[in-house]
Amino acid sequence: MRVQPELWGEDAQEFNPERWLESGSAKRGSSVGVYNNLLTFAGGVRACIGWRFAIYEVQAFLTELVSNFQFELVPEVERVRKTQAIVMVPTLEGEIEKGVQLPLRVSLAPRDE
Structure with missing residues (x-):
């Protein structure tokens, strides 16, 4: 692996965990x-x-979900385990064959009018 001293400093090859505690120790690279x-x-x-547009749509969707619905954990949530697929997914312990599961109770949010 090629280490870039121009990005990480002259001591880029040395083990120095303190470098991450110093603000501004790494130069801003390209995105x-x-x-x-x-x-x-x-x-x-x-x-x-x-x-x-896609980011705005997701933000609008999440805003509507959070403002109109109430999410609560159910007792089965104690059996939720992380399972590795292409990404980490929630499954219930002993029920991996049923696929991705995350038990939640979803109800309409109470309205104060």
Whole structure:
């Protein structure tokens, strides 16, 4: 692996955990993707032209969910385990064959009028 002294400083090859405690110790490099270094929307000249719209849509959707519904854990949540798939997914202990599960009680949020 090639270490970049111009990015991490002259002591880039040395084990120095204190470097992460110092603010501004690493120089700001270029961004990988268009949104927080995630390649979800690709990057560079081939970046998704609708990435801002997609982010706004997800934010609007989450705002509606949180403001209109109430989410509560149920007793089965103690049996939830992380299972590795392509990404980590929640499954119930002993019921992996049923697939991804995250037991929640979802109800309409109370309205104060």
